[in-house]
Amino acid sequence: MTQKHPDYPKSRAEAFHNLVAEDEGRAGGMVEKYRRFVVGERGLGFLFLYEILTLAGGLPGAAGFAARRVCYRPLLGSQGRGTIFGRNLTLRHPKKIALGSNVVLDDNVVLDAKGSENHGIVLEDNVLVSRNSIVSCKEGDVRIGPSAKIGINCLIHSESRVEIGAGALVSAYCYILAGGNHRFDRMDLPISEQESYLKGGVAIGEEAWLGAGVTVLDGVTIGRGAVIGAGAVVRESVPDFAIAAGVPARIIRMREEEPGP
Numbered sequence: 469m470t471q472k473h474p475d476y477p478k479s480r481a482e483a484f485h486n487l488v489a490e491d492e493g494r495a496g497g498m499v500e501k502y503r504r505f506v507v508g509e510r511g512l513g514f515l516f517l518y519e520i521l522t523l524a525g526g527l528p529g530a531a532g533f534a535a536r537r538v539c540y541r542p543l544l545g546s547q548g549r550g551t552i553f554g555r556n557l558t559l560r561h562p563k564k565i566a567l568g569s570n571v572v573l574d575d576n577v578v579l580d581a582k583g584s585e586n587h588g589i590v591l592e593d594n595v596l597v598s599r600n601s602i603v604s605c606k607e608g609d610v611r612i613g614p615s616a617k618i619g620i621n622c623l624i625h626s627e628s629r630v631e632i633g634a635g636a637l638v639s640a641y642c643y644i645l646a647g648g649n650h651r652f653d654r655m656d657l658p659i660s661e662q663e664s665y666l667k668g669g670v671a672i673g674e675e676a677w678l679g680a681g682v683t684v685l686d687g688v689t690i691g692r693g694a695v696i697g698a699g700a701v702v703r704e705s706v707p708d709f710a711i712a713a714g715v716p717a718r719i720i721r722m723r724e725e726e727p728g729p
């Protein structure tokens with residue numbers, strides 16, 4: 469049977485996990501726990517506002533789009549002009565979410581800026597986050613540059629920092645993981661209870677293209693204009709304008725202009 473070791477060193481991620489667990493013991497019961505989880509360290513008045521305004525989340529049709537644009541504005545850190553909010557969005561710790569102009573969030577997108585000391589999520593002008601994609605912070609930050617596109621069913625997870633450059637294209641089913649590395653050197657503890665560690669976050673250069681189903685691990689920088697083949701697992705940085713593919717990803721060639729006729 470596995471034993472718990474209360475003196476085992478705590479990483480930032482584990483500390484976060486414990487923070488959630490310790491919430492059990494904090495005053496105020498379920499409502500307080502829900503408030504801290506969903507809107508962060510903000511007052512009950514803000515929670516009440518959140519509960520009322522997010523009722524617009526499931527409204528169908530054009531009326532729903534119009535209602536969400538009005539209702540989400542007071543909840544968010546900032547919201548530019550022309551933002552489009554699909555149905556059934558999840559916005560957690562919304563005051564740490566900043567949206568530029570003409571940002572599009574398609575149906576079922578999750579933007580979760582949770583953390584006690586992080587800055588949260590910034591989506592700059594003309595960013596598209598497609599259906600079912602999740603941008604999730606666990607004490608980390610995420611910035612997506614102007615006109616970058618995130619395909620359907622992607623996960624962007626940040627325990628430190630994720631930067632996606634202007635005009636980058638992230639195809640469907642990509643995982644971008646800044647964190648999430650557990651140690652597993654002890655056999656007497658479940659891996660989920662062992663220390664996790666960070667490798668410095670993920671940066672994806674301007675106008676880079678990640679094919680479908682790419683996984684980018686913590687500590688990786690993908691260069692400007694680089695191409696990553698479908699299904700690759702990227703564990704080492706890729707230079708500007710390189711084409712890399714495979715598991716683990718290796719450079720197959722460099723991009724170059726086709727010679728003219």
Ligand SMILES: CC(C)(COP(=O)(O)OP(=O)(O)OC[C@H]1O[C@@H](n2cnc3c(N)ncnc32)[C@H](O)[C@@H]1OP(=O)(O)O)[C@@H](O)C(=O)NCCC(=O)NCCS
Nearest residue numbers: 639640678679680695696697698699700711712713714720
């Ligand atoms: C990476 C990619 C752009 C390369 O295209 P390309 O330049 O035409 O490359 P080629 O087809 O000539 O292949 C070159 C070599 O790389 C290999 N390769 C290409 N794509 C690969 C991939 N995704 N995984 C593993 N190896 C790959 C080929 O097998 C070939 O190897 P070989 O020289 O040993 O035969 C393309 O294969 C790809 O993966 N595109 C992603 C498409 C996508 O996901 N779109 C999502 C919608 S936006």
